[in-house]
Structures are given as structure tokens and as C-alpha cells.
Amino acid sequence: MMLRPWWGGKHRNTAMPSAGDTLYDACMPQREFERIERLKSWFGPTIAPDVGIGDDAAVLHPDGPVVVTVDAAVEEVHFRRDLISWSDVSARAIEAAVSDIAAMGASLRGVGCGLLLAWTLPHDFDDASFDALCEGAQRAAKRVGAVIVGGNLTRAAAVTLTTTAIGRARGVPLTRAGARIGDVVALSGPVGAAAIGLRALLLGRGEEQVFAPFVHRWRHPHARLDVGKTLVAKAHAVIDLSDGLVQDAAHVARASGCAIHVTARAIPRLDDHERVAALLGEDARTLLLNGGEDYELLATGPREAFDESWTLVGSVEAGEGVYSDDEPTRRLDGPECGWDHFSAR
Amino acid sequence: MMLRPWWGGKHRNTAMPSAGDTLYDACMPQREFERIERLKSWFGPTIAPDVGIGDDAAVLHPDGPVVVTVDAAVEEVHFRRDLISWSDVSARAIEAAVSDIAAMGASLRGVGCGLLLAWTLPHDFDDASFDALCEGAQRAAKRVGAVIVGGNLTRAAAVTLTTTAIGRARGVPLTRAGARIGDVVALSGPVGAAAIGLRALLLGRGEEQVFAPFVHRWRHPHARLDVGKTLVAKAHAVIDLSDGLVQDAAHVARASGCAIHVTARAIPRLDDHERVAALLGEDARTLLLNGGEDYELLATGPREAFDESWTLVGSVEAGEGVYSDDEPTRRLDGPECGWDHFSAR
Numbered sequence: 001m002m003l004r005p006w007w008g009g010k011h012r013n014t015a016m017p018s019a020g021d022t023l024y025d026a027c028m029p030q031r032e033f034e035r036i037e038r039l040k041s042w043f044g045p046t047i048a049p050d051v052g053i054g055d056d057a058a059v060l061h062p063d064g065p066v067v068v069t070v071d072a073a074v075e076e077v078h079f080r081r082d083l084i085s086w087s088d089v090s091a092r093a094i095e096a097a098v099s100d101i102a103a104m105g106a107s108l109r110g111v112g113c114g115l116l117l118a119w120t121l122p123h124d125f126d127d128a129s130f131d132a133l134c135e136g137a138q139r140a141a142k143r144v145g146a147v148i149v150g151g152n153l154t155r156a157a158a159v160t161l162t163t164t165a166i167g168r169a170r171g172v173p174l175t176r177a178g179a180r181i182g183d184v185v186a187l188s189g190p191v192g193a194a195a196i197g198l199r200a201l202l203l204g205r206g207e208e209q210v211f212a213p214f215v216h217r218w219r220h221p222h223a224r225l226d227v228g229k230t231l232v233a234k235a236h237a238v239i240d241l242s243d244g245l246v247q248d249a250a251h252v253a254r255a256s257g258c259a260i261h262v263t264a265r266a267i268p269r270l271d272d273h274e275r276v277a278a279l280l281g282e283d284a285r286t287l288l289l290n291g292g293e294d295y296e297l298l299a300t301g302p303r304e305a306f307d308e309s310w311t312l313v314g315s316v317e318a319g320e321g322v323y324s325d326d327e328p329t330r331r332l333d334g335p336e337c338g339w340d341h342f343s344a345r
Numbered sequence: 346m347m348l349r350p351w352w353g354g355k356h357r358n359t360a361m362p363s364a365g366d367t368l369y370d371a372c373m374p375q376r377e378f379e380r381i382e383r384l385k386s387w388f389g390p391t392i393a394p395d396v397g398i399g400d401d402a403a404v405l406h407p408d409g410p411v412v413v414t415v416d417a418a419v420e421e422v423h424f425r426r427d428l429i430s431w432s433d434v435s436a437r438a439i440e441a442a443v444s445d446i447a448a449m450g451a452s453l454r455g456v457g458c459g460l461l462l463a464w465t466l467p468h469d470f471d472d473a474s475f476d477a478l479c480e481g482a483q484r485a486a487k488r489v490g491a492v493i494v495g496g497n498l499t500r501a502a503a504v505t506l507t508t509t510a511i512g513r514a515r516g517v518p519l520t521r522a523g524a525r526i527g528d529v530v531a532l533s534g535p536v537g538a539a540a541i542g543l544r545a546l547l548l549g550r551g552e553e554q555v556f557a558p559f560v561h562r563w564r565h566p567h568a569r570l571d572v573g574k575t576l577v578a579k580a581h582a583v584i585d586l587s588d589g590l591v592q593d594a595a596h597v598a599r600a601s602g603c604a605i606h607v608t609a610r611a612i613p614r615l616d617d618h619e620r621v622a623a624l625l626g627e628d629a630r631t632l633l634l635n636g637g638e639d640y641e642l643l644a645t646g647p648r649e650a651f652d653e654s655w656t657l658v659g660s661v662e663a664g665e666g667v668y669s670d671d672e673p674t675r676r677l678d679g680p681e682c683g684w685d686h687f688s689a690r
Contacts, residue, residue: 058414059518060411068461070462118417149413154417156505238401239401
């Protein structure tokens with residue numbers, strides 16, 4: 001059995017051709033097959049001998065429960081090509097997907113684990129950019145300890161990088177639904193920084209030195225597999241912060257049937273958070289509470305579940321919703337509570 | 346642990362807003378959360394008690410090797426909304442992905458199996474169309490015996506339906522690489538029909554009764570899980586026919602290090618194949634050899650591996666490439682051999 005990852009590609013094209021073209025035209029020209037060969041040469045060496053191989057599909061040999069997730073990064077929705085390099089886009093897409101694995105306390109290392117990368121690329125996507133995508137994906141896979149076992153390559157008008165991550169559960173997977181009244185609420189790291197970085201980039205100010213650590217947080221998120229695994233059999237509920245602290249805390253509160261109270265001044269943030277937010281004309285507190293894409297973990301559990309790498313920011317109480325406690329108590333989640341600001345369209 | 350599928354959605358939007366908009370604007374408005382609830386109500390009942398549940402991710406409990414594949418169906422590339430209903434698009438996307446599971450002789454039934462659906466939808470995609478996507482996905486999942494365990498919903502300019510299928514290997518999975526000299530080559534059903542159906546649709550003639558069985562083949566492919574499983578421990582190599590007989594046979598020949606010879610007149614086809622191709626001004630033989638998307642299986646092995654549901658169409662020989670034997674022997678694969686016709690761009 002050969003040890004190489006598998007790559008597929010569906011080739012039909014139903015786009016109405018111009019006169020003289022073939023109707024049911026291959027959407028994957030010859031060079032796309034060359035690209036599949038390139039993918040194999042990029043990702044082939046990552047394959048561990050125990051992974052096995054498929055060709056219409058990949059074969060994995062899990063030795064226990066598996067944790068699976070899928071996540072898409074879409075050009076003009078999740079990124080713009082003028083804001084981030086192709087190498088960083090593909091790494092970021094993998095980290096964002098793997099963040100969900102981290103939030104379950106699961107691992108991507110060892111038998112039964114792997115990543116599938118389904119990429120749609122425009123017809124004129126050039127080879128250097130393609131290699132950059134491969135390099136970034138390879139780098140991220142290495143960082144998270146995962147092997148790329150296969151994927152799919154197809155043409156589309158926009159770049160879409162869809163990552164399926166198959167991890168290995170450690171013990172009982174951590175969910176959003178286990179928060180208990182009396183739990184503390186803890187964060188694995190600073191929030192609001194990626195949102196500031198993105199805003200600086202969108203305003204064309206990403207090159208200014210003062211924004212550099214914030215831009216770095218948006219461009220280079222790291223799935224917190226390292227701290228996620230420390231929570232297994234200790235924490236009661238965990239979620240990764242992709243949508244912003246309040247919105248993700250609201251998911252935990254809803255799933256667990258309780259309320260979450262946070263102390264805004266306790267929320268970890270980068271040095272200069274307030275000053276830098278002001279430079280952009282933004283409200284620092286709003287960015288802290290609602291800025292997304294930091295990919296830190298929010299967890300609830302008994303105080304002793306959290307070592308010194310965590311910051312305690314609140315508590316789980318009876319009721320429903322998300323509240324701030326360091327001013328007259330105010331509900332933060334829901335459209336009527338300031339949160340609609342982010343869903344405005 | 347609650348038994349419901351998990352659905353994610355990344356919400357940031359880096360598209361430069363018009364004046365007055367929020368910059369880091371949620372790409373998933375409130376109603377998208379309603380849509381996730383809709384998805385749960387559509388797909389929740391399919392969850393078997395042994396599947397388990399994630400929320401940042403889904404948890405599966407495989408009891409042996411798993412077979413994983415991912416496949417994307419992209420609007421304007423793989424389908425056009427004027428050629429097929431939304432319900433049939435989503436069913437078709439699942440069948441196409443599952444076809445790769447069928448080609449491995451694997452199953453989607455039972456513990457450890459499931460589908461993840463990552464859908465990108467335009468902002469103005471209406472609720473009735475969304476429900477139609479759900480209905481079709483539910484119908485296809487039921488047909489292939491799979492549970493939908495999660496997915497991802499995000500906004501994009503075009504509809505892209507990306508399906509990850511996680512199956513359960515039966516014995517040693519069947520690959521493309523095992524064909525041996527002396528094997529017979531067999532097909533599980535007719536080919537060239539979906540290509541005729543698509544061509545009729547593209548020419549605006551899909552409603553004509555004579556094309557109905559062909560249009561049906563394009564719109565309603567069925568992954569051949571039923572015959573795939575009969576090949577385990579019997580066939581030597583298997584592939585599903587997504588790209589056309591010659592191209593897919595060439596994959597087997599290349600992976601196995603041998604040549605495949607086919608007898609064109611033995612290839613199973615729908616009644617009227619020749620007449621109907623002529624009505625469209627197409628070459629019937631070319632459609633038979635190169636028309637894709639029938640999702641039948643091509644397998645090689647000893648003659649006794651194949652029961653009466655299979656049609657023997659050729660043999661595995663020393664050498665390389667794909668040849669037709671019922672005229673002066675001619676190589677069929679490769680750009681110099683008439684196959685370039687389909688990859689012209």
C-alpha cells in the first residue's frame with residue numbers, strides 16, 4: 001500500500017461555453033493534474049506510516065473516538081488578498097479549523113488523525129501563489145502536529161479554502177454544554193487584538209509599527225491545542241473564540257442553560273489595547289467584548305481546573321445570557337444589547 | 346450528552362464596507378443563526394444514539410479503519426441553478442462525494458460514520474431555496490444510509506456545497522493501485538448518459554422526452570455503495586467514474602503500473618445512446634468513452650469477482666495507458682489521443 005495523500009478533483013464544467021468550445025468541458029485543465037502532483041510532493045512527506053492511504057479516499061486507523069470539524073475561509077468574506085499573503089491565508093484557514101479541535105480538548109497527532117483540504121481556485125490562479133498556499137498549509141499542519149491526508153481541488157470564481165480536521169479525542173470531549181452554576185470563566189489569552197489588527201489593515205494602516213502586534217494576531221492565529229488538552233477531565237465547558245467573547249460566551253450560556261457574567265476589566269488584552277483602539281477611533285471595550293478571530297479558548301469549570309496560564313474573567317450564574325459585572329450589571333448578548341452592532345448589514 | 350448535529354459558521358467579513366457600515370461586520374446575520382437552527386431541525390432526527398455529539402466539532406466512535414473523502418460542488422462549475430433544482434443539487438453533491446466511499450468498498454452505516462456539509466451561500470439566498478437544499482441533503486443522506494453530523498455555513502458570492510464523508514472500511518479498502526495483468530475490467534452500469542443529459546440541458550432541450558432518461562442520469566446520480574461492497578476481498582482495483590471512462594481508467598492504469606484495454610462496443614449504455622447523441626450532433630462513441638459524472642464503478646479483478654450485475658468491458662495488460670481493442674488498437678488517454686477534446690479551455 002503506497003503512502004501518499006490522496007487528492008481529488010471534479011472536472012465537469014457546466015458554464016455555457018462561447019461558440020466553438022466543448023460544452024461539457026473539463027474544469028480541471030492538464031496543469032491542474034500537475035498541481036495535484038505538486039500537492040503530493042508538498043504534503044507527501046508528512047504522511048506517517050500508520051496513516052495508510054486511500055486514493056478515491058484516505059484511510060485512517062483511529063484507536064478510539066474521533067473529533068471532526070469543517071471550516072471554510074472564503075476570499076472577500078474571511079480574507080482579502082491585499083491584506084494577507086497566500087501562505088498566511090492557508091495557514092490561517094487550517095488554524096481556524098483546528099481551533100475547534102482544540103476546543104474539544106482533542107489532538108491531531110497520531111493514528112486516526114488528519115486534515116483534508118478542499119480548495120477552490122480561480123482559473124488564472126498562478127503557480128507561485130499556489131506554491132505559497134501549499135507552503136502555508138504545510139507549515140500550519142506541522143505546527144498543529146497534523147498530517148494532510150487528502151483533499152479536493154476545483155475551479156471557482158473565488159478562492160475558498162475548506163479544511164476538514166479529524167482529531168483524536170482525549171477522554172470525554174469537552175463541549176459547550178457543560179457549564180455549571182458556580183463555575184469560574186477563564187480565557188487562555190488576549191482578545192480583541194485580531195479585530196484591531198484587521199481594522200488597521202482595512203484602513204490601510206497595517207504597516208504602522210504601533211499596529212504590528214495586532215496585525216500579527218489577525219494574520220497568525222494559533223489554535224490553542226496546547227491549553228485545550230490541559231482542560232480534559234477538569235473543565236466543564238469550552239469554546240474557541242472565533243466570533244468574539246460575548247457571542248461565543250452566549251453559545252456556552254445557551255447550550256448549558258445558565259448565565260455567564262464577565263468582569264470586563266479582567267479580560268486579558270494586549271498592551272496598548274486602549275490606546276491603539278483610540279488611534280483607530282474605535283471603542284476599546286467593544287473590541288474586547290465583541291472582536292472576533294483571536295482563537296483563544298473560553299472555558300468554565302472549578303477554579304482548580306485552571307493553571308496560571310489562564311486568566312479568570314467571570315463566573316457562571318443562574319439565569320440566561322451574558323452580562324458584564326463591572327458597571328451596573330448589563331446584558332451584553334442579543335441584538336438589543338449592543339451586539340447588533342456587529343451583525344448590521 | 347445531547348444528540349444533535351453540530352453546525353459552525355465563521356462570521357467575520359473583511360469586505361471593505363460602504364461608508365457608515367461596521368468594518369468587521371458579521372458575515373452571518375441573525376437569520377443565519379436561525380438557519381443553523383433550521384439545519385438542526387432538518388438533520389437532528391437522523392442522528393443515531395451511538396454517534397455522539399460535538400458542538401465545536403462532532404464526535405464519532407469508529408470501531409475500525411475509517412475512509413474519508415471531501416468533494417466540492419461549485420455553482421457555475423459543477424452545476425447551474427437553471428439546470429437543476431436546489432434539492433437535487435444538494436443530493437447530487439452528497440452522492441458525488443459518497444461515490445468515492447463506494448469506490449473503496451466502504452460503508453457509511455453505523456458507528457463512526459457521518460457526513461459534514463460545508464455550504465457557502467450568497468447573502469440573498471432565500472429561505473425556500475435553503476429548505477430545498479436541506480431537503481435534498483436529508484434525502485441523499487437517507488439513501489446512502491448516512492447521518493449528517495455537522496458542517497459549516499458561511500457567506501460567499503457563489504453557492505459551494507462541500508461534502509466530507511467519513512465511512513467505515515470493510516476489510517482492506519479497495520484502491521486504484523491494485524490492478525494486475527490478466528484481470529478483467531468491469532463496469533457497474535451505463536456510462537456516457539449523464540454527459541448526454543447535461544448537454545441536452547445546456548442546449549435548452551432538457552424537457553424533450555427523448556432526453557429524459559439521460560437528464561435523469563445527470564441530475565440524480567447514485568453512489569454505487571451497493572455494488573462497491575460486493576467487491577471487497579475480490580476485486581483488485583476500483584475507481585468511480587466521475588471524469589469519464591478513459592480518464593478514470595487511466596488513473597487506475599497509472600496507479601497500478603499497467604495498461605487497460607477496453608472493447609468499446611461492450612461498454613454498457615442506455616438504450617438509444619447512439620440515436621440520442623446524434624440528435625445533439627455529438628459523437629456517441631466519444632461520449633461513451635469520455636463523458637463523465639455517471640458515478641458508476643470501474644473495477645478490475647479475476648473474472649469470478651464479478652456477478653451478473655457487472656458488465657465485462659476489457660482487460661488489464663502489460664504496458665501503460667488506455668486502449669480500445671475493437672478497431673485497430675488505439676491509445677485513448679492523453680492529450681495526443683483525442684482526450685484533449687475535453688480539457689480544452
